[in-house]
Amino acid sequence: MSRQNSQAKNFASLPDPARRKGSVILRRAQADIPQSDRYLLDSRENQDFTHTDPWRVLRIQSEFVEGFGALAGIGPAISVFGSARTKRDSARYAQAEKIGSLIAQAGVAVITGGGPGAMExxxxxxxxxxxxxxxxxxxxxxxxGLNEWVDVGINFRYFFARKTMFVKYSQGFIVLPGGYGTLDELFEAVTLVQTEKVTGFPIVLVGTDYWGPLLEWLRNTVAEEGAISVADLDLIKLTDDVNEAVRIVIESAHANGFTAAD
Incomplete structure (x- = not known):
C-alpha cells in the first residue's frame, strides 16, 4: 500500500468532529445543522412546534435553571477570557495558565468559556x-467540546444565557488577547458596570501591546466624540504583569466580602 493510500485510510478511520447541541453530541451528517441561536434570531420561522418561540422559551429557561443549579455553590470566582486560538507553546498560553493557578491558590474558582487556547x-x-x-x-x-481541565462544565445553546452565568457568578474579569468572542465578553462586562446593571467589579486587560491601541481609540476617538465619558475608561485596567492582574481582582473580591470560605 502506498504511503498516500495509507494516510488516506488512516484519516478515513478517524471519527468526524463532533458538534454539541446543549447536552446532545452530534456527529457526521447529523452535525450539519443550524445553531440554536440562529433558529431563535432568524425571522424565517419553521412552524414545527419544537422550532417555535414559545417552545424555545422553555429550552432557554432550562439553560438558566441548569446554570444556576450548577454554579450556585461555587463561592467566589473570577472569569478569565481569551482566544481559543492561543497556541500551547506560546507565552500567552503560559500567562493564562499562571493566572488560573494564582487565582486558585487564593481560594477562588476560575471560570472560562471551557474551550481550547487561553481558556484551556x-x-x-x-x-x-x-x-x-x-x-x-x-x-x-x-x-x-469542553477542554480536559474543566471540573464543572455546562454546555449552552444560547450566548445570552451563557454570558449571564459569567456575570452572575464572577467577582472580576481578566481578559487576555482574543478575537470577536473575547471582545464581546469584554464589552458586555464593561457595559453592565458602566450602566450600573451590576455591582462594580474589576476588569483587567493583560497585554499592553495588544490592548493599548484599543484603549487609545476609546480615549482619542470614542470619548473625544462624546460617545462615552473619560471616566468610563477608568473601568478598565491594563497591565503586562499577571501577578498584578490577579491581585486587583482578588483584592476586589475580598473587599466585597467574598472569601474562600463563602
Missing amino acids: AANKGACEGGGVSIGLGIELPFET
Missing part, C-alpha cells in the same frame, strides 16, 4: 493550583 490554559492552571476549574461551553459550528 486558565482551566489547567486552576487545576494545578488546587482550585475549582469551571467551563461554560457554547454551541458553535467548530465546537470541540
